[in-house]
Amino acid sequence: MRVAALISGGKDSCYNMMQCIAAGHQIVALANLRPAENQVESDELDSYMYQTVGHHAIDLYAEAMSLPLYRRTIRGKSVDTGQVYTRCEGDEVEDLYELLKLVKEKEEVEGISVGAILSDYQRVRVENVCKRLNLQPLAYLWQRNQEDLLREMISSNIQAIIIKVAALGLDPDKHLGKTLDQMEPYLLELSKKYGVHVCGEGGEYETFTLDCPLFKKKIIVDSSEVVIHSADAFAPVAYLRFLELHLEDKASKFEIDNDLKRKLRYVHCLCVCSSITDERVKNFISSDFFSDSQLITKNFANVYSFKSSL
Known part of the structure; x- marks a missing residue:
């Protein structure tokens, strides 16, 4: 499609x-x-x-x-x-x-x-x-477990940085500009302490992607500034304003390699099984044949619309 x-x-x-x-x-x-x-x-x-x-x-x-x-x-x-x-x-x-x-x-x-x-x-x-x-x-991410999603994003080589914070425990001076990989342990800790959404679905933080397997070049931030939007004593709202950026060639070849495709397709199987109630369909999707073949690219493509979880 x-x-x-x-x-x-x-x-x-x-x-x-x-x-x-x-x-x-x-x-x-x-x-x-x-x-x-x-x-x-x-x-x-x-x-x-x-x-x-x-x-x-x-x-x-x-x-x-x-x-x-x-x-x-x-x-x-x-x-x-x-x-x-x-x-x-x-x-x-x-x-x-x-x-x-x-x-x-x-x-x-x-x-x-x-x-x-x-x-x-x-x-x-x-x-x-x-x-x-x-x-x-x-919408392949719809209602997925956020801890799983964050872990998958990091392991899939998405290089994203925090560009906005708006939650208890997130400090503009400490956390703006940090990568997902750097922030993952702390976000998990905040989730346990305060109920923070690990992927920021409650508006706790926002990110910007500087590189991923889809990029032919990566984005480099040359300079930025912190803008305080709301100076709340407990949960200040602040964001990074990019001042200068440029693109840089990547050392590795741009592509989603076969190993990553297999991992992503396996995620598809888990995702579909969590939202389908028909046991016959679940068993078919979970089979070794299905998880190692074309997966959901044809017959089950539409399962991933938002409505799959309604």
């Missing part, structure tokens, strides 16, 4: 793209929603839907992947915040609709890669947009 990836620059949208490719899909374009450049404090937009911190580096992200990038300015607000979304003029969801409508027209895509893990608010709205455009949402 020809797929466009909805990206924020973070780890989740990146890892979901890797899952799409392992499932046999082709990423042909990237799509991103950004704040208006002339907006005060435009790096951190008050949005229920979109990560905007790090948006200045998205052009380099697309260049690192050698893929066309489609961007649209977020003009709307969070108008309809109910559990069920209906088309609403002036809502930020309509910006997503217009963006994906353009991508579909230009790139003839059939599916959209979405890195959502836990937010029903996002799920409902992405499903609404995709249904209106007759697009298949592909």
Whole structure:
């Protein structure tokens, strides 16, 4: 399936793209929603839907992947915040609709890669947009165990750094700019102490991907500054603003090698088995033949829509 990836620059949208490719899909374009450049404090937009911190580096992200990038300015607000979304003029969801409508027209895509893990608010709205455009949402991370996901992202060579903190126990001076690998033990500790979502699904932190197996080049941060958004005594909100960046050639060949593909496909089997109740289907997916062949690339591709877990 020809797929466009909805990206924020973070780890989740990146890892979901890797899952799409392992499932046999082709990423042909990237799509991103950004704040208006002339907006005060435009790096951190008050949005229920979109990560905007790090948006200045998205052009380099697309260049690192050698893929066309489609961007649209977020003009709307969070108008309809109910559990069920209906088309609403002036809502930020309509910006997503217009963006994906353009991508579909230009790139003839059939599916959209979405890195959502836990937010029903996002799920409902992405499903609404995709249904209106007759697009298949592909959300391989949906409702996965977050500790497992974080571990998989690190082992899959996703080099992402923390670019925003907003939780008890996360210190702007200590933790901004740290890699996932460096932060994993501490995030697990915070999860046990305070119930912090290990993958940041409660808004505790955000990331930006500097390198991964999908990148032909890696992103280097030459300089950045810390911006304090809210100086709360216990849980300050702060983010990194990138000032200078550049792309650098990678020493190793750009590809998802066969070993990594097998690992990702095995994850597919575990993921599907956790959301399917038909024991005959579970047994088939869990079989050695299925886990070592083409897996879910054809018959079970649609299992990974958000609706698989409803």
